Amino acid sequence: MESHLCYLWLLISSFTYFCLLNKLLAHSLFHVHHHPGIRTNVTKHLFFSNFTSNYEIKLLGNASISQDKGFIQIPDPSPAVDHAYQAGRAIYSSPIRLLDPLTATPASFQTTFSFQFTTTNNSFSGSGGNGLAFVIVPDEFTVGRAGPWLGIVNDACEHYKVFAVEFDNSNDPNFGDPNDDHVGINLGTAVSFKTADSSESNASLHHDDVVHRAWIRYDGHRNWIEIYLGVDGDTVPSQPLLSSSLNLSPLLNEYMFVGFSASTGDSSQIHSILSWEFFSTSQAMLNEPPSHICRQNIAHQVSKYSMTNQISRPSSFLIFLCLFGLFVVTFLNLYCNSNRSSGSGSTLAFVFPDGKQRPVPPSKPRRFEILELYRATKRFSKMEVLASDTRGVLYRGTLPNGCYVAVKRFSSNEFLHLSRLDWTRVLKRISSITTNVPCHPNLAPIRGWCCDNRETIIVYDYYQNGSLDRWLFGVGVLPWSRRFELIKDVAESLSFLHSKELTHGNLKSSSVFLDVNCKAVLGDYGFFMGSVSSKKADVFGFGMLVLEIVSGKRTELEEEITDVLGFAWAMHEKGEMVNVIDERMKSNMNLEQAIRVLEIGLVCTLCEGNIGIGRPSMEE
Incomplete structure (x- = not known):
């Protein structure tokens, strides 16, 4: 066998040398007379006098279009919606070319839009967090955090390329706000690197009855930006409210999405965009092939369709x-x-690939080859790690078609000692989850798997807003109204799984993901067959998750489980459950509702041997 390998290596080396030689010859032939091409401009023009029945605008999070007024409104002004701590985006649905990748020159653009802030009836004095921003973002599915983040970024947005011009009428010193009436320029963060007092434009952002108009002009060649603010119907002010030298190229991909982002905090208001116009110009290079290449192509076409040359002998190299x-x-x-x-x-x-594997439709789960996932995760790079635990590591992967996926690579110890029967059960569980999960919107579907004697990998949908633990324990505070909705989402999805005689098997905050509407989605399943005992384990995991969400404290580490759970039970016995609630939520919450949820969570952690009572089922 060693002699065969040596012979194979010799052949491969010879073949590689031969290919490189041919490549060098081809390169010298085709690049001796290289022409730089023709420089041209790529333009894009958008104009919306209103947004009634407009399908070119994509709405994310808590954003809506008023059909009677034709306004984009963030948040949805419906009385049924809690307007506090909401975030949303309205994005033009197609990407726009904003960077010349050959010269790294950003596009020049001009945009103008009219907008209005309206204070809702249920608003009260608080720490604010209201504001609207014009944004240039790399995708059309991410929604940032509410409050002072203005929906621009969230804790899951690492290395997120975003440019924003904010119109902020709240004051948060932690974000460097100069006052509660300002305009700012933001580069990849919710903190403005330069601001101006908007009241100097005689158009204060606190006037509910005023329709404002903003003009933003950016010169990509001069790397210069100017921002004007006035009243809708007036001419452009003679002097910009804010101007600065600015190179946008580090924040731009070749194609980006443009639109608006807004959020509310303690004090809620409706942000309305009434009209919008956008115009951009970017450089591009039209490659003009050399004349001898054109002649060669013509000669090739003539020989291709010539009867005398149809029967030609293959070259020695091809043989x-x-x-x-x-x-x-x-x-x-x-x-x-x-x-x-x-x-x-x-x-x-x-x-x-396995010759027995049959082609499957793109919407159906399929078996992946290890090399596919190896390339998708950039060789399982640490830069692509989303989460990790004792069972394995969760990576972000990019498929050849550009779609993102989440790739869970299980540790070798997880399945090292499984028998053939155990393996059959694991594969059966994957099949059961694959069949039933797509039926529920709060369960992450399995897109595929890779199981052999070396690796066990599961491929899920990727959720840009990240996992719940990054929102609970990162910078900022999730409001109680959002936490309560997340708890309901998790409870409903677990109840659905149990009704199908399935279990989750790995319930924790890092296994709960947030979709584009900030709804909870359960993923990162454990892979053991469902049973009564494992259902009860899911119930216990749900109880611990409730404790994490309400208290804002981690319970994943073994030494911390006793502390948090013991403290919650001690406060329950003393009738002081309010001490368990995350103090960062302040007074903007339903205290009675939070205590009731805590009590349900504690019941879910009861030992099975308790006399008279035990853990309830998820249906109960």
Whole structure:
């Protein structure tokens, strides 16, 4: 076998040298007379006098379009919606070219829009957090955090390329706000690097009866931005309210999305965009092929359709390439089959997909090859890690079609000692979850798997807003109204799983993800068959999750479980459950409701041996 390998290595080396030589010759032939091409401009013009029945605007989070007025409104002004601590976006649905990748020159653009702030009837004096921002973002599915973040970024947005011009009528010193009436320029963060007092424009953002108009002009060649603010119907002010030298190229991809983002805090208001116009110009290069290439192409076409040249002999290089490829494929198949029959794992086995695997529709889960996931996660790079625990590591992956997925790579110890029967159960569980999960919007579907004698990997949908633990324990505070909705989402999805005789098996805050509407989605499943005992384990996990959400304290570490759970029970016995509630939520919450939820969470953590009572079912 060693002699075969040496011979194979010699052939591969010779073939590689031959290919490189041909490539160098081809490069010298085609690039001797290179023409730089023709420079041109790519323009884009958007105009919306109103937004009635407009399908070019994509709404995210708590954003809506008023059909009677034709306004974009953030948050939804419906009385049924809690307007406090809401965030939303309205994005033009198609990406716009804003960067020339060859010269790294940002596009020049101008935009103007009319907007109005309206204080709601249920508003009260608080720490604020209201504001609207014009944004340039890399995707059309991310919604930032409410409050002073203005929906621009959230804790899950790492290395997130975003440019924003904010119109903020709240004052948060932690974000460097100069006052509660200002305009700011934000680069990849909710903190403005430069601000101006908007009251100097004679158009204070605190006037509910005023329709404002903003003009933003950016010159990509001069790297200069100017922002004007006035009253709708007036001419552009003679002097900009805010201007600055600014190079946007580090924050831009070649194609970006443009639109608006807004949020509310303790003091709620409706942010309305009445009209919008946007115009951009970016440089591009039209590659003009050399004249001899054109002549070669014409000659090739003539020979292709010429009767005299239809029967032509293949070149010696083509014959050599075919024979060499046939030899390599035959040798590797023999080598891989011999290894498989002996039971040893071989990395060469990953070169070819399983011949028995049948094509499946894109919407159906499928078996992935290890090399596909290896490339998708950039060799399982640490930069792509989303979360990790003792069971494995969760990575972000990018498929060849550009779609993001979440890739859970289980540790080798997780399935090391499983028997063939246990493996059958694991695969059966994957099949059961795959069949039932798509039926519920709060359960993450499995997109595929990779199971062999070396790796166990599960592929899920990717959620840009990240996992719940990053929102609970990161910078900022989730309001109680949002926490309560998340608890309900988790309870409903667990109840659905149990009704199908399935369990989650790995319930914790890092296994709960937030979709584009900030709804809870359960994912990162454990892979053991469902039973009565494992259902009760899910109930216990739900109780601990409730404690985390209400108290704002981690319970994942073993040494902390007794402390948090014991403290909650001690406060329950003393009738002082209010001491368990996250003090960062302040007074903007339903205290009675929070205490009731805490009591339900404690009941879910009861030991099964308790006399008279035990853990309830999720349906109960």
